[in-house]
Amino acid sequence: MTASEIAVPSPPEAKTSTSARIILGASLVLIALNLRPLFSSASALLPEIQAQLALSSFAASLLTTLPVVCLGLFSPFAARFAGRIGSERTMLVVLVLLAIGTSLRGLSSIFMLFVGTALAGACIAIGNVLLPALVKRDFPHRTALMTGLYTMALCAGAASAAGLTLPLERAFGGSMNAALAIWALPAAVVALIWLPQVILTRGQTVRTRFTVSGLWRDRLAWNVTLFMGFQSALAYCVFGWLVPILRERGLDGVTAGAAVSVSVMVQAASCLVVPHLAIKGRNQSALNVALCVIAVGALLGLLFAPLWTVWFWAVLQGIGQGGLIAAAMTVIVLRSRDSHVASHLSGMAQCVGYLLAASGPLLVGFIHSWTGSFAGSAVLFAVLGSIAAVNGWLAGRPHYVGAISRQADAVS
Template structure:
């Protein structure tokens, strides 16, 4: 019997599988690997989780050292804005390439290349050169975009019975990577005698280590099967699809404002860099917990309008508290911001599933929402940097945060209605 509880459970499973920013349904199906024992499955699962950990330090490590980067390299306010914006742009620009690379090279080999190039890009950021800083950031951002798309297909293949559990683990790993870089980069810089280059480049080491752990999977994997794939007609002309996309993009803009600028905001308010990094680390880890809890709430309501709008309010109010409230309360505001922001990404991905009539529509809607959404999200950190450069203060960023939150709430309310997008998936010809 298809009871409401069963429907909620199946929807939650589907939403959990989308929580890592991936258009998994458009990938060629990875070829099944040979049967392995418990130890082999544990090592595979650990490798996937560790890969996920490496997909976020690029965003928050530079943010933690932004004042030092500007001082040592002579980076302008516009340059700082572009530095925090560039990897987000890459997420939107390069994610569509992942299915083609996976089909041509194989998922495992492509992922190994992602790890090696991610390590190279991260190392280039530590060569004390502005051009190499930007080249390395762009290379790392492109690798992260491809990695975001490849991981879910591997989880579905090798952990089909525990996809939601594994998704929870590597969602936590994504947040742990961001939190670690936010909280540890400045102490590492101090520990290296003030070496900015070393503190930026050291995040290449985890990627190199994980690439060695992943190499046996590449050697074990066989060829990659092809499939015709599906095309969804009319998706880009559907109003509800655009409301879902704008909800995704505007809430992502808030998220990357936090990743890119919250540490500098707190340092400008008078906190030392280590404390500011620790506060952001706490907020990001709370995001992970919220990201796991919110889908359970969202799928049990008649619709998602109220929860979508409410989470926007919590995230924005908490950001305003971090901007203006007494410094003695910033830890509380950081926790609230993590609850709101982590809940928003989970709500946005859950909304994609609930507004789709079948998995193929969900996969293509996810691709649209994330490709366009990440490009839209890049505007957020860029404008924060420009406002800081024009006014000499972060205070006026409050207007931007309110505008982004209001836009996300309006589109989240509309996207939260209990209706499905009126499109269908059609199989492509061979």
């Protein structure tokens, strides 16, 4: 049994006006926009980072893996922090520290590069967990729309960083540090935009202790978790290594970054469509498997197909991977009876799932270091996709996880 304090709005009328809901929804989307540039901005400049800081292939693998590990390690703390200080305040702290951590990467120091990456990764972990719970709590009748919008924003943030980081580096006169640190600015701006939500909910939040039991023993919860983990492993292979893969195949840095940016932008469009398809169907099993096949098949095309077809495979990979991200987020909500179970299932899926996902980019780096080529990664992609497909099929069944949430004592 696990227990946590979940911040719930005391007067439900506080957020019922149309304008207030639109502002809240837009703010959540803007927050999501800032939860992925950390990954793809470093990927776009990975050869430059290795050259300027004398990073080995092993150290580069650790750099691409570190934020994913942080997603797993820190996601369990999200519900605890939200219970202590409220979801809105927790999100504000996340945004401020995310801006600080991202800016630290702009210092000419290997140590600060890793510290900043870890701090930002921890903040993203907590933000990742809070978003589905806030959607379940504040938009119970607009779940598909809001899930699609914020997962689309996640992809759009990654695409922006993948496509713009290298041109920014050149615009800053070849300053790798400035190109990495500039991504702190949007997070700081969104923190200011989110601040009114904190002010408006001050004194309107009652902290109530809820116990959520049976989650970690539930088979369906583990299917959801493994689906999240192994599709995420594929996603972070793309975020961390697709630009270097395409550059090694012969594309120049700007073109490789543009191809990845196009792929991730297509992910954004796919994220908007898939939740609606998922909810309309009797279950999501076939959809989850189909998306796994598309995502892996396109990755193999990017590895081996002629370079003149790279744009086709980039678009196809975006359709599959973006759909998988949205499907994984959607099943967390659909398999939960209420927002309290959703919060804990989200924490479980992202804690265990992202620790599993960290193996993806790390193994790609090991394979490249061992073989001198990215070709061997094809086997890894196929294995990750197969495991994701099996658990996606099982997670798509129309049942709730067996966890039960109960209200205990109110916290004064």
